[in-house]
Amino acid sequence: xxxxxxxxxxxxxxxxxxxxxxxxxxxxxxxxxxxxxxxxxxxxxxxxxxxxxxxxxxxxxxxxxxxxxxxxxxxxxxxxxxxxxxxxxxxxxxxxxxxxxxxxxxxxxxxxxxxxxxxxxxxxxxxxxxxxxxxxxxxxxxxxxxxxxxxxxxxxxxxxxxxxxxxxxxxxxxxxxxxxxxxxxxxxxxxxxxxxxxxxxxxxxxxxxxxxxxxxxxxxxxxxxxxxxxxxxxxxxxxxxxxxxxxxxxxxxxxxxxxxxxxxxxxxxxxxxxxxxxxxxxxxxxxxxxxxxxxxxxxxxxxxxxxxxxxxxxxxxxxxxxxxxxxxxxxxxxxxxxxxx
Amino acid sequence: xxxxxxxxxxxxxxxxxxxxxxxxxxxxxxxxxxxxxxxxxxxxxxxxxxxxxxxxxxxxxxxxxxxxxxxxxxxxxxxxxxxxxxxxxxxxxxxxxxxxxxxxxxxxxxxxxxxxxxxxxxxxxxxxxxxxxxxxxxxxxxxxxxxxxxxxxxxxxxxxxxxxxxxxxxxxxxxxxxxxxxxxxxxxxxxxxxxxxxxxxxxxxxxxxxxxxxxxxxxxxxxxxxxxxxxxxxxxxxxxxxxxxxxxxxxxxxxxxxxxxxxxxxxxxxxxxxxxxxxxxxxxxxxxxxxxxxxxxxxxxxxxxxxxxxxxxxxxxxxxxxxxxxxxxxxxxxxxxxxxx
Numbered sequence: 304x305x306x307x308x309x310x311x312x313x314x315x316x317x318x319x320x321x322x323x324x325x326x327x328x329x330x331x332x333x334x335x336x337x338x339x340x341x342x343x344x345x346x347x348x349x350x351x352x353x354x355x356x357x358x359x360x361x362x363x364x365x366x367x368x369x370x371x372x373x374x375x376x377x378x379x380x381x382x383x384x385x386x387x388x389x390x391x392x393x394x395x396x397x398x399x400x401x402x403x404x405x406x407x408x409x410x411x412x413x414x415x416x417x418x419x420x421x422x423x424x425x426x427x428x429x430x431x432x433x434x435x436x437x438x439x440x441x442x443x444x445x446x447x448x449x450x451x452x453x454x455x456x457x458x459x460x461x462x463x464x465x466x467x468x469x470x471x472x473x474x475x476x477x478x479x480x481x482x483x484x485x486x487x488x489x490x491x492x493x494x495x496x497x498x499x500x501x502x503x504x505x506x507x508x509x510x511x512x513x514x515x516x517x518x519x520x521x522x523x524x525x526x527x528x529x530x531x532x533x534x535x536x537x538x539x540x541x542x543x544x545x546x547x548x549x550x551x552x553x554x555x556x557x558x559x560x561x562x563x564x565x566x567x568x569x570x571x572x573x574x575x576x577x578x579x580x581x582x583x584x585x586x587x588x589x590x591x592x593x594x595x596x597x598x599x600x601x602x603x604x605x606x607x608x609x610x611x612x613x614x615x616x617x618x619x620x621x622x623x624x625x626x627x628x629x630x631x632x633x634x635x636x637x638x639x640x641x642x643x644x
Numbered sequence: 645x646x647x648x649x650x651x652x653x654x655x656x657x658x659x660x661x662x663x664x665x666x667x668x669x670x671x672x673x674x675x676x677x678x679x680x681x682x683x684x685x686x687x688x689x690x691x692x693x694x695x696x697x698x699x700x701x702x703x704x705x706x707x708x709x710x711x712x713x714x715x716x717x718x719x720x721x722x723x724x725x726x727x728x729x730x731x732x733x734x735x736x737x738x739x740x741x742x743x744x745x746x747x748x749x750x751x752x753x754x755x756x757x758x759x760x761x762x763x764x765x766x767x768x769x770x771x772x773x774x775x776x777x778x779x780x781x782x783x784x785x786x787x788x789x790x791x792x793x794x795x796x797x798x799x800x801x802x803x804x805x806x807x808x809x810x811x812x813x814x815x816x817x818x819x820x821x822x823x824x825x826x827x828x829x830x831x832x833x834x835x836x837x838x839x840x841x842x843x844x845x846x847x848x849x850x851x852x853x854x855x856x857x858x859x860x861x862x863x864x865x866x867x868x869x870x871x872x873x874x875x876x877x878x879x880x881x882x883x884x885x886x887x888x889x890x891x892x893x894x895x896x897x898x899x900x901x902x903x904x905x906x907x908x909x910x911x912x913x914x915x916x917x918x919x920x921x922x923x924x925x926x927x928x929x930x931x932x933x934x935x936x937x938x939x940x941x942x943x944x945x946x947x948x949x950x951x952x953x954x955x956x957x958x959x960x961x962x963x964x965x966x967x968x969x970x971x972x973x974x975x976x977x978x979x980x981x982x983x984x985x
Contacts, residue, residue, distance in 0.1 A: 318749075324766040352735050391681075392669075394679065396693050425665040428679040431659070434700070436776075443691070
């Protein structure tokens with residue numbers, strides 16, 4: 304059977320169905336942003352890995368090696384953020400094709416280590432190999448979290464509100480701007496938007512404070528796109544949701560950047576991947592505390608919808624009409640290697 | 645600068661020189677078989693990753709996916725063995741090209757999970773992606789070890805004896821048989837030898853019992869070839885060594901398998917990679933205990949040489965004459981992707 308028939312998510316589900324560990328030390332394994340492993344009474348070890356492949360996840364004509372280094376650790380940090388954890392140690396596996404220079408690797412590591420330094424995270428090992436063709440970066444990040452503070456994708460209840468940090472769609476629109484519609488008249492916005500794509504910043508501090516203050520019932524980071532990642536929460540918790548497009552937080556740069564198919568622009572915020580914002584659900588009783596936190600830490604936190612028992616995801620436009628959704632994310636086994644717009 | 649100018653080991657050294665962590669929780673980082681991380685007073689966390697790339701580390705015409713799965717975990721288990729540790733959890737990153745079927749992945753995981761089951765090790769996560777071209781398997785394995793039992797590459801003293809478990813060269817000769825000199829008249833030996841190559845077995849139990857009985861001053865697993873891995877120990881400990889070819893343990897299959905350049909056959913045992921045996925140094929006072937252990941666990945442990953203060957590695961043949969060595973291992977950035985014979 305061709306993997307395209309079941310897709311990336313189907314393949315992962317197949318592996319999880321067959322091999323999910325039921326060992327008592329494994330609090331959560333496959334299906335979470337990071338594995339949660341009970342290594343002592345006081346501490347849960349978190350472990351996550353993210354693989355970045357040339358011409359699938361990055362294009363060397365659209366990023367420099369320093370930012371690629373930052374991003375390759377940032378996407379892992381974002382997984383630890385989604386569990387409310389603190390990053391501690393990481394290992395770097397590299398497969399390096401012959402067209403890559405020592406200077407490129409130096410800059411890649413400079414980016415990795417600067418990002419690591421911002422979160423006091425230690426490089427402790429890895430594996431370095433020649434690659435026959437493409438550059439490949441696989442980082443495994445270990446973190447920790449107090450058993451009383453850990454957040455998972457499960458825990459959402461009917462009636463919960465749905466929140467997101469920051470703004471959505473900047474990364475996808477920035478990628479689009481870089482790749483398809485590079486308009487020199489919009490240089491400033493392009494730079495801000497494209498930086499969100501080539502150099503995302505993980506919400507480590509935000510994830511910790513949300514977890515430590517027990518503000519969320521479930522949390523996930525937005526890597527595959529808002530609707531795709533929300534669907535993960537809905538499916539796992541066997542609930543439905545309504546999302547209001549009018550409440551999707553958009554940056555000024557996003558709003559100002561003009562594209563030819565302006566009527567589709569919101570799709571970048573709904574379906575575009577790699578925002579690396581946090582998506583979480585919370586009981587209504589927590590709303591005031593959440594808005595208070597948002598003001599205190601000076602990071603926007605927006606309520607974008609509500610959980611219900613329908614089992615379906617419904618997106619409503621500003622007129623409360625159904626917003627049409629073609630597909631809900633990004634499948635690495637799709638015919639195109641790019642977000643499908 | 646082209647990476648070929650400094651090579652794989654040079655590149656790793658460059659990264660380690662620049663970025664080796666001095667954080668108090670990092671007992672050992674880069675440069676050991678696994679990172680050793682102090683996560684509590686009673687426990688050291690071990691973390692290692694090994695990347696296997698199609699057409700660099702394996703050839704799909706020479707192995708099946710089940711054995712490839714077994715091997716991809718085994719090479720990581722071997723790193724934990726070298727530290728005297730117990731494997732606990734692992735994550736699997738896959739980059740899958742379009743020519744790979746769902747059935748191939750099923751068999752790959754069957755191999756991985758059977759090997760995991762033999763060492764009570766839990767699959768807890770990973771990352772699955774499409775690959776533009778080649779299959780790539782990167783496993784990160786976490787283990788643990790008692791702080792009183794951990795073994796490292798450092799600790800070797802002048803006067804120590806050098807030991808290896810099992811037999812050497814089977815894997816490299818098996819690879820040679822498969823690739824270059826497949827002689828149907830020698831089927832039986834080929835099968836035994838090639839199995840050592842396509843399905844190595846990690847010395848977890850042996851590593852633990854050596855560590856727990858304080859029988860070694862330093863230990864490493866033999867992945868890059870006896871002389872290359874011994875050199876790692878010598879360089880790190882600023883010592884030299886004499887190795888006697890007459891004492892290199894060879895299997896009956898190795899001895900019986902005939903090659904055209906019979907005078908070079910010993911090179912497979914000295915320089916061939918991927919034996920995944922343990923190489924360790926020990927004070928002379930431990931020799932009796934080591935031979936006793938060997939008998940008890942029914943695994944050959946052979947003294948192959950001695951540590952001295954010369955700073956050089958000298959290999960002596962059966963007539964105590966210098967044995968000529970062209971090069972001492974396997975560099976993934978060498979012009980050939982295969983062990984150089």
